[in-house]
Amino acid sequence: MKPLSVKLKPIENLTQVDKIELTLQEYLRSGNFMPGDSIPKELELADALGVSRTAIREALSRFKTLGIIESRKNRGMVISTPDILGNMERVLNPQLLDDETMREIFELRLVIEMGLGDLLFKRKTDAALAKLETIVEKCEKATNKVEYIKNDAEFHAVLYKLSGNKTIQRFQKMLLPIFEYILKRMPGVADTRETTNYTSHRALLEILKNGTPEEFNGQMRDHLRNYFTI
Amino acid sequence: MKPLSVKLKPIENLTQVDKIELTLQEYLRSGNFMPGDSIPKELELADALGVSRTAIREALSRFKTLGIIESRKNRGMVISTPDILGNMERVLNPQLLDDETMREIFELRLVIEMGLGDLLFKRKTDAALAKLETIVEKCEKATNKVEYIKNDAEFHAVLYKLSGNKTIQRFQKMLLPIFEYILKRMPGVADTRETTNYTSHRALLEILKNGTPEEFNGQMRDHLRNYFTI
DNA sequence: TTTGTATATATGTAGTACATATTTATAAAC
DNA sequence: GTTTATAAATATGTACTACATATATACAAA
Known part of the structure; x- marks a missing residue:
């Protein structure tokens, strides 16, 4: 059989949340946010991107896991200083x-x-x-x-x-x-x-x-x- | 006023998901899992821990973010080799x-x-x-x-x-x-x-x-x- | 000035329903 | 018998709703 070209890449199979993550990442990068700055609340983000709060939350959860943002009840999300070694x-x-x-x-x-x-x-x-x-x-x-x-x-x-x-x-x-x-x-x-x-x-x-x-x-x-x- | 003892630590304020994360972490550690091994599906974990699938998913999402597990539709979750520098x-x-x-x-x-x-x-x-x-x-x-x-x-x-x-x-x-x-x-x-x-x-x-x-x-x-x- | 109370608010958790992708089984075609 | 189509089953992905929980804010009471 003729071998498939190695240049043939799998079609991009990004989930909704993956796309949201990329979008937010770009948003954070281009916004020149500093630690302490707050970002819009979940519902606003969900509304702005036209997706559910569920999906937004999962994307934000990734940033939280990485230590880029922190969240507190009724205070929303704020940019934080990540622990690079953590x-x-x-x-x-x-x-x-x-x-x-x-x-x-x-x-x-x-x-x-x-x-x-x-x-x-x-x-x-x-x-x-x-x-x-x-x-x-x-x-x-x-x-x-x-x-x-x-x-x-x-x-x-x-x-x-x-x-x-x-x-x-x-x-x-x-x-x-x-x-x-x-x-x-x-x-x-x-x-x-x-x-x-x-x-x-x-x-x-x-x-x-x-x-x-x-x-x-x-x-x-x-x-x-x-x-x-x- | 008498200064507060520095030993006075704030009471632990772990969320449900935090606790689940710790539990799963211990489960993964003690289970001697190797990359490729699969772990129970979300509903089973939720059932076993007596919490909602929502919370389990958020905890798992953290591990996914860190690259410790991967998930694919209908195949469940499998342990993966994390990218330490990633x-x-x-x-x-x-x-x-x-x-x-x-x-x-x-x-x-x-x-x-x-x-x-x-x-x-x-x-x-x-x-x-x-x-x-x-x-x-x-x-x-x-x-x-x-x-x-x-x-x-x-x-x-x-x-x-x-x-x-x-x-x-x-x-x-x-x-x-x-x-x-x-x-x-x-x-x-x-x-x-x-x-x-x-x-x-x-x-x-x-x-x-x-x-x-x-x-x-x-x-x-x-x-x-x-x-x-x- | 402090302390208590009520209210509003944003995140956290639960539950349900359905979408989507992938496996497995089965049937059809060559 | 091997391949190809089709259907059913299944686990994760997404959406939506409802409520819990913690915190800020305002205002009243001491």
Whole structure:
């Protein structure tokens, strides 16, 4: 049989609500709305678009889910500031994601960690360094794998906090389950947290105290190099 | 007056649909569903939870918005693989986000770019290097700011592509509008793309050809250093 | 000035009816 | 026997109505 042209696209099968969503999206975009601005009430929108309140509500519900608008009884709908990571967080489920995507997220985490040096040096404080010091010491005294891993997580968490960037910090926190999943389930990725850390963390800390961002990034590369076998 | 204790939290004001969402979320989580698995139809869920189909539909609509489930007529609902970046993309609107968040996103992009070296060296190909070569040459011949900026964007885009990580690549693409917004609107951030690039890009490329990841990351730091004044 | 009460209003929930698309079964045609 | 038409069944999609619920507003009472 002659193969169908790949250019043959399925006819657009948008539901009513899909169209309403697009219309409202364009309306919101072109209206230059700012957070706090209110939009017409459901009945007005339904009337303006010539559709039922049911359909309008479902379209609005999507925006509400994304955090673009908020609604309160008798106050109508207002534009809100969406939480850019919140939506991602809600779907970051290892059960649902495919392996390739998780591998890529894993890599993204590594990349971030290796590029973090400058932020850390820019915002490090004596208090934070002291805190890292105690963690590294605990790490050096750890006697079993569980303790190692716990301290490792804490060390990196404090580093991220030290970056002074709440978005990056949250991002990393979200990615932790993926990280664990990869280490446990993926073939070819060795969990080296036990063997490398207790010297490596010390080195990172010393560089952070007296070294340069370049040195730090380099040491971090070394710290994470085993994960790069993916 | 005695100040109210900050521990005094507002009483939980969850709507019916909110509760349904939580219930279904738990149901989905504990059920170990995989993409492709189907879930009970709306009427069954409504019946099981003792609520109207209307409310069930609104709760399901949220999951649909997040990409966790999909629905088709007469086929019911099936678990799907969510697009982790898709939801973020839909709300990445400079108009709606606050300046602090955008600054942090801007930083995140810088961090990623400075930690990208290893991936690039691991996956570089002759073809990609050749492509970068032509871009750098164009860049060196550029005569006005518009050309510089265009080439700069292209150079970085090819770098990201070279990383072989589609998630990172998409992520960067999504962040571009934020990047542009920051450069244009934020005080204290100088747009130095014109003055630094034509030498800096060449250096990056030469390192990528014959150098090491460390050298590359270092040069990238230099390439981006002006943005770190935030 | 505060506190209570009534009223209007916009969203939230329920229920019914029907539209629409897709599967399944069955019959007809070659 | 394989394909093609046709019909019935089914689950989601849309519309409409009615009422519940929370909140703003106005006004009265303390």
